[in-house]
Amino acid sequence: MVLQRFIETLRPAIEDELRQTIDRIRSGDQDGLWAMLAYHLGWEGQGAGRDAQGKRIRPLLVLLCSVAAGAPWQPALPAAAGVELIHNFSLIHDDIQDQSKLRRGRPTVWAKWGIPQAINAGDLMFTIAHQAVLEVRETMTAEVTLNASNLLHQACVDLTRGQYLDLAYEGMKEIPLEAYWPMVAGKTAALLACCTEMGALLACSNPDRRKAFRQFGYSLGLAFQVVDDWLGIWGNTALTGKSAENDLVTGKKTLPVLHGVSQEGEFARFWNTRPIHPEDVTVLAKMLIDEGTQAYIEGIADRLTGEALVALDVASEHNEAAQALRELANQLLSRDK
Amino acid sequence: MVLQRFIETLRPAIEDELRQTIDRIRSGDQDGLWAMLAYHLGWEGQGAGRDAQGKRIRPLLVLLCSVAAGAPWQPALPAAAGVELIHNFSLIHDDIQDQSKLRRGRPTVWAKWGIPQAINAGDLMFTIAHQAVLEVRETMTAEVTLNASNLLHQACVDLTRGQYLDLAYEGMKEIPLEAYWPMVAGKTAALLACCTEMGALLACSNPDRRKAFRQFGYSLGLAFQVVDDWLGIWGNTALTGKSAENDLVTGKKTLPVLHGVSQEGEFARFWNTRPIHPEDVTVLAKMLIDEGTQAYIEGIADRLTGEALVALDVASEHNEAAQALRELANQLLSRDK
Numbered sequence: 001m002v003l004q005r006f007i008e009t010l011r012p013a014i015e016d017e018l019r020q021t022i023d024r025i026r027s028g029d030q031d032g033l034w035a036m037l038a039y040h041l042g043w044e045g046q047g048a049g050r051d052a053q054g055k056r057i058r059p060l061l062v063l064l065c066s067v068a069a070g071a072p073w074q075p076a077l078p079a080a081a082g083v084e085l086i087h088n089f090s091l092i093h094d095d096i097q098d099q100s101k102l103r104r105g106r107p108t109v110w111a112k113w114g115i116p117q118a119i120n121a122g123d124l125m126f127t128i129a130h131q132a133v134l135e136v137r138e139t140m141t142a143e144v145t146l147n148a149s150n151l152l153h154q155a156c157v158d159l160t161r162g163q164y165l166d167l168a169y170e171g172m173k174e175i176p177l178e179a180y181w182p183m184v185a186g187k188t189a190a191l192l193a194c195c196t197e198m199g200a201l202l203a204c205s206n207p208d209r210r211k212a213f214r215q216f217g218y219s220l221g222l223a224f225q226v227v228d229d230w231l232g233i234w235g236n237t238a239l240t241g242k243s244a245e246n247d248l249v250t251g252k253k254t255l256p257v258l259h260g261v262s263q264e265g266e267f268a269r270f271w272n273t274r275p276i277h278p279e280d281v282t283v284l285a286k287m288l289i290d291e292g293t294q295a296y297i298e299g300i301a302d303r304l305t306g307e308a309l310v311a312l313d314v315a316s317e318h319n320e321a322a323q324a325l326r327e328l329a330n331q332l333l334s335r336d337k
Numbered sequence: 338m339v340l341q342r343f344i345e346t347l348r349p350a351i352e353d354e355l356r357q358t359i360d361r362i363r364s365g366d367q368d369g370l371w372a373m374l375a376y377h378l379g380w381e382g383q384g385a386g387r388d389a390q391g392k393r394i395r396p397l398l399v400l401l402c403s404v405a406a407g408a409p410w411q412p413a414l415p416a417a418a419g420v421e422l423i424h425n426f427s428l429i430h431d432d433i434q435d436q437s438k439l440r441r442g443r444p445t446v447w448a449k450w451g452i453p454q455a456i457n458a459g460d461l462m463f464t465i466a467h468q469a470v471l472e473v474r475e476t477m478t479a480e481v482t483l484n485a486s487n488l489l490h491q492a493c494v495d496l497t498r499g500q501y502l503d504l505a506y507e508g509m510k511e512i513p514l515e516a517y518w519p520m521v522a523g524k525t526a527a528l529l530a531c532c533t534e535m536g537a538l539l540a541c542s543n544p545d546r547r548k549a550f551r552q553f554g555y556s557l558g559l560a561f562q563v564v565d566d567w568l569g570i571w572g573n574t575a576l577t578g579k580s581a582e583n584d585l586v587t588g589k590k591t592l593p594v595l596h597g598v599s600q601e602g603e604f605a606r607f608w609n610t611r612p613i614h615p616e617d618v619t620v621l622a623k624m625l626i627d628e629g630t631q632a633y634i635e636g637i638a639d640r641l642t643g644e645a646l647v648a649l650d651v652a653s654e655h656n657e658a659a660q661a662l663r664e665l666a667n668q669l670l671s672r673d674k
Contacts, residue, residue, distance in 0.1 A: 032505060033497070093457070117501065119433060124493075127493040134490070137483060142478075142482075153468045157461065157465070160458075161461075167454050
């Protein structure tokens with residue numbers, strides 16, 4: 001696995017860069033503030049360690065895309081840290097918004113320190129993320145640095161727009177199938193598109209190549225969300241292990257649900273007339289298969305996966321990083337999890 | 338009044354720039370998100386109008402400092418909008434953190450749209466603020482644009498640090514007098530220092546002059562907070578009109594309270610042994626006068642005001658904008674409100 005070899009080199013570099021970025025704000029009387037960020041990033045406190053850190057997919061994408069565009073990965077490190085910090089800022093605020101008390105098996109920041117401090121810790125991580133990107137100035141021109149900063153800011157606008165729609169949908173009864181796409185374009189695809197374009201930008205690629213890398217991240221993001229929605233209903237843990245966490249029970253407006261409702265069949269009648277309990281999950285998941293929803297979702301996931309891989313082929317050099325990106329995409333988009 | 342003449346020119350330009358900045362994110366399916374920002378900024382919804390907009394002190398400082406440093410104000414407009422949006426982002430999140438249901442006589446964003454949407458609206462305003470500053474690139478070099486962006490980011494780091502301390506102090510019983518300064522340095526002085534330095538930076542001033550302008554804003558910010566603390570206890574509305582809103586009742590860790598407690602006299606005994614009710618306000622406010630706290634606070638306010646005006650004299654050209662800044666400082670720091 002080429003990917004594994006890249007990860008062994010890049011992962012420690014990403015972790016170092018992130019720690020250095022966070023440690024810059026450490027100071028005597030505000031150590032408690034630093035501790036919240038270090039806890040959320042999985043380095044400090046109970047349960048700290050690799051599992052608590054997550055996979056750092058986004059910074060890996062930035063660095064691999066830089067190499068796949070024919071440049072070294074080192075100059076892109078500060079921007080890689082920046083996108084990971086934006087992802088984590090959004091998780092801190094998301095957890096408050098969703099009232100989630102656990103993330104990766106550990107209490108969330110708001111559950112540990114209260115909502116006011118968690119909002120503030122998120123705001124600080126947001127700021128540090130943008131500062132990190134400006135650090136590419138060490139090796140890049142002022143103009144490229146500004147472009148990188150603009151790229152990340154635009155992703156943040158898209159993120160908050162997607163989040164707005166997600167929150168707004170919660171309170172709505174009838175949501176058309178098409179309403180799904182602007183939400184996930186903002187919530188998931190925007191930041192992945194930013195990562196892949198960022199890698200190309202910092203490799204000083206021309207606009208066409210940047211666009212192709214962006215398309216790769218964007219399609220990858222949409223495909224990833226559709227696969228995640230599939231897993232949330234038909235995945236092993238969702239269906240057998242923990243029915244209470246199945247997306248059908250939590251009432252999320254996922255693509256299978258929106259499609260199922262749009263079919264106006266048995267699933268729609270069930271969904272619209274009563275609350276869903278864990279014991280209903282097997283029957284409803286089966287209804288969605290019988291009514292063609294599962295096939296529809298798989299068709300879309302396959303199409304988007306194909307689009308992502310074609311864009312990657314168009315964008316990248318024929319080198320090992322491109323191969324690693326293909327492996328990463330296939331891992332992210334696999335349904336045997 | 339020179340200041341009044343400047344305000345008549347600058348205020349509409351600031352309002353226009355802010356509206357253009359916010360309107361850029363307006364789009365069909367996310368009009369509701371735009372509406373939250375436009376409501377908070379005082380343009381839309383119930384009670385919209387001049388009173389709901391506030392005084393736009395921070396953008397005025399940016400523009401006046403540019404002129405006082407010998408440059409035109411127009412190129413600084415995007416940055417002026419940026420600092421005002423950062424101020425307003427922090428207000429949206431502050432109101433959630435303090436559970437304040439009213440601001441300038443109108444329901445706060447979270448009171449109208451709920452905490453999840455208000456956190457997200459604040460996050461969007463934060464992003465737009467930083468994007469606005471990057472717009473100075475239209476008339477400035479990439480290097481100056483990066484410096485401006487860095488300046489605002491550093492102010493945001495300081496803001497969140499001050500906010501962290503403020504929130505942390507709420508739950509603490511004994512806070513030493515010195516703990517006051519890092520809190521207000523972050524919460525109030527950092528953004529005003531950013532405004533005045535930003536004006537000088539965009540006027541392409543040399544580092545010494547930038548430093549003097551920064552000192553002006555920093556001392557002005559500290560003085561402003563001390564005067565605000567004075568008004569919170571001995572001001573007309575606090576003492577006579579609305580005793581329930583007197584800082585002694587709300588339990589805020591203001592400078593008079595921290596000083597009064599440090600004197601270990603009658604005030605300290607009262608403060609440490611029972612909750613303060615509106616009917617106690619007159620007696621306690623009198624105790625603080627008798628024990629020398631009021632004179633101490635006034636001494637500090639006068640010293641900081643003096644420092645601000647000296648820094649302004651050192652920094653600025655002898656022109657009308659400098660005179661307007663002196664008038665603005667005197668208005669902000671007056672205790673007859």
